[in-house]
């Protein structure tokens with residue numbers, strides 16, 4: 090029972106992280122039709138950012154959230170303004186944007202490697218080992234905090250998209266960019282903001298992950314793929330869909346530990362990815378991706 | 381027996397009945413016009429007949445054999461081919477290559493090397509001197525001819541033309557209309573054409589079918605259909621009815 | 626059927642190609658290549674073959690695969706296993722076996738191939754990484770993380786130069802023929818607009834299957850030659866993501882969708898890699914990343930595009946009227 094609760098908590102926690110990352114990836118794809126292959130790189134960058142702020146300046150990882158989010162937001166906007174914006178639209182845009190952002194990811198990885206070497210790192214705080222009693226089991230304070238933040242973020246984002254002026258503009262552009270241009274929405278500005286927000290979510294997810302898992306410059310590739318699974322399964326732009334899909338993935342992953350030999354558990358995410366793409370490419374909503 | 385037939389053909393997008401239980405029949409050697417206001421479901425009807433979309437209900441028969449449910453590329457080989465309302469040439473291929481790709485899939489109905497057949501079809505539609513141009517260098521009328529040539533190169537038995545005449549200047553429209561007639565008379569292809577340009581559809585069609593909100597609301601010779609009260613109300617509108625009176 | 630010169634092959638191109646192959650075949654004797662250069666060129670042949678085959682999918686059909694290492698690794702390990710089980714068998718048979726299994730594996734991945742665009746690309750990352758993990762832990766087949774060793778045969782390594790050249794010549798010729806044939810036309814049509822292609826009778830699923838199978842088989846064969854070349858292979862390297870990236874980088878650097886591009890790209894890639902690994906190992910991936918960014922933004926046809934651009938003024942200069950006024 091203890092183990093079960095433990096695993097359940099892990100699953101929910103993971104789901105929160107996955108949902109945060111996936112929401113960012115899905116937002117960018119939904120609005121710009123670009124799969125941000127650099128997403129994993131930004132997740133990794135967020136982790137290192139938190140690590141540096143904590144290690145060198147002694148800023149608590151939770152206090153550094155605003156800074157990390159802001160910096161990732163800026164990074165995302167810069168990526169759009171400097172790079173993605175110049176891609177040809179239409180058929181050639183697909184592979185070109187994939188390759189371009191893949192290049193960005195390689196660069197980010199290399200920069201991290203140069204700055205921090207390839208060693209595994211982790212953020213350790215004074216309360217890293219402290220825990221609370223929940224449902225009769227000990228759950229670390231840190232994990233609970235991450236969980237709360239990962240649950241609150243998508244909700245806040247949903248509020249932003251539904252009720253703010255910018256949010257409504259973003260949703261309108263996702264529906265039909267051409268007619269938005271006609272009614273005077275600055276589509277380029279919306280694209281820039283969207284890329285920034287999506288990337289900021291990746292940075293946040295990276296920072297939160299760093300308080301729980303160890304990471305190195307290669308960190309983020311698995312996270313990118315899992316985000317993609319969640320996006321495909323959950324449908325675009327639906328917070329509820331994203332949450333449910335993230336939970337499905339996390340539960341399958343966590344409980345696979347019980348039934349599979351340990352060396353195969355890391356393949357679960359990839360296998361899920363392929364299965365989802367092949368059998369459920371429409372996600373829960375029937376969005377067509379097959380040629 | 382009719383060449384192509386639809387029976388209670390329907391397509392639903394969520395709650396929207398884009399095509400709603402449409403029955404129609406195309407006879408050999410015929411030009412059948414399909415008219416209807418914007419959003420009536422004409423293009424969707426073509427997508428169902430050409431295999432681009434699976435129907436929600438009903439069926440499509442070619443010479444009495446059921447063809448619905450088969451993908452578009454297979455129907456091309458059986459002789460049913462469509463053109464697109466918004467032309468879709470392959471921009472990275474030359475005009476001749478565009479048509480050659482199609483000529484590869486005549487399903488045994490034509491003889492000779494594909495490239496030669498493609499040349500012949502391009503002559504026929506009047507693009508014989510533009511074979512090496514890229515589609516982007518053609519005028520809109522030119523690209524419409526290319527779209528026609530590509531469909532013709534598959535040696536179709538049934539040709540589904542989606543607004544070929546629309547959007548070009550009146551002189552071009554006349555020649556395109558003449559071309560469609562020549563397709564029927566000289567190449568012996570039965571044609572279903574969607575058209576908004578009334579003079580073209582009225583002069584070319586042997587029969588006309590009228591769609592509105594996905595439903596067939598009238599059918600008959602052009603002269604009969606124009607007088608049909610429901611048609612006047614649904615499609616031609618008050619202005620047109622007034623002009624006739 | 627009568628034998629006649631195929632229309633799509635210009636005789637001059639065929640002659641130039643044959644001359645090039647012969648020149649490369651005699652180069653080791655004529656130039657007296659050092660063992661180091663001899664081996665480097667052999668590696669380049671293998672990489673060129675792989676890049677050309679990747680380009681069939683990525684350049685002609687327009688589907689970017691990030692998972693070709695799966696077929697490369699599979700080809701390598703099957704060939705190695707065959708050679709270990711039956712040492713008396715001629716090595717080329719083992720390589721072909723590797724290619725066949727890799728091609729079948731690609732066909733087996735069929736359902737993912739119906740995906741298009743980014744969905745396909747991401748699915749190939751999944752297939753590739755799953756393959757790496759599974760084969761790393763399938764010790765009976767791959768030897769796990771300690772890998773497989775083949776009996777070292779330095780004579781074989783020397784002769785691999787010509788086998789590699791043969792493979793490369795074959796794949797290059799095939800690329801040229803595909804590009805010029807009606808098959809190539811249909812692939813380009815699929816790349817431009819799948820739905821419009823279907824509407825004129827082209828079955829995208831069929832051709833994607835066919836091309837992925839062929840491409841996988843060729844990459845599998847080059848994996849087999851690779852195994853013979855190094856006499857030691859290890860799944861984390863053979864199936865590694867870096868290897869998949871390598872195919873992408875070589876082709877994109879050289880000029881995706883062209884016949885000449887992957888050749889050029891692979892050569893530059895091998896040389897650059899050798900140099901970078903020796904001098905700046907820590908900059909190696911990042912520089913490729915920068916290169917990728919620059920190419921996508923400024924010269925989508927890569928080095929081939931650059932050469933075309935440079936050759937235009939040059940040709941204009943060469944063709945200048947004789948009576949041009951001198952400044």
Ligand SMILES: Nc1ncnc2c1ncn2[C@@H]1O[C@H](COP(=O)(O)OP(=O)(O)OP(=O)(O)O)[C@@H](O)[C@H]1O
Nearest residue numbers: 393396398416417418419420421422423424425465
């Ligand atoms: N893929 C789709 N998904 C959802 N709705 C669709 C889809 N395709 C068409 N529709 C809807 O079905 C209805 C019929 O569309 P269709 O394009 O067939 O009309 P049409 O008669 O060809 O109009 P037009 O004269 O403007 O070309 C429209 O309301 C359209 O919005």
Ligand SMILES: [Mg+2]
Nearest residue numbers: 422423424465
């Ligand atoms: Mg229409």
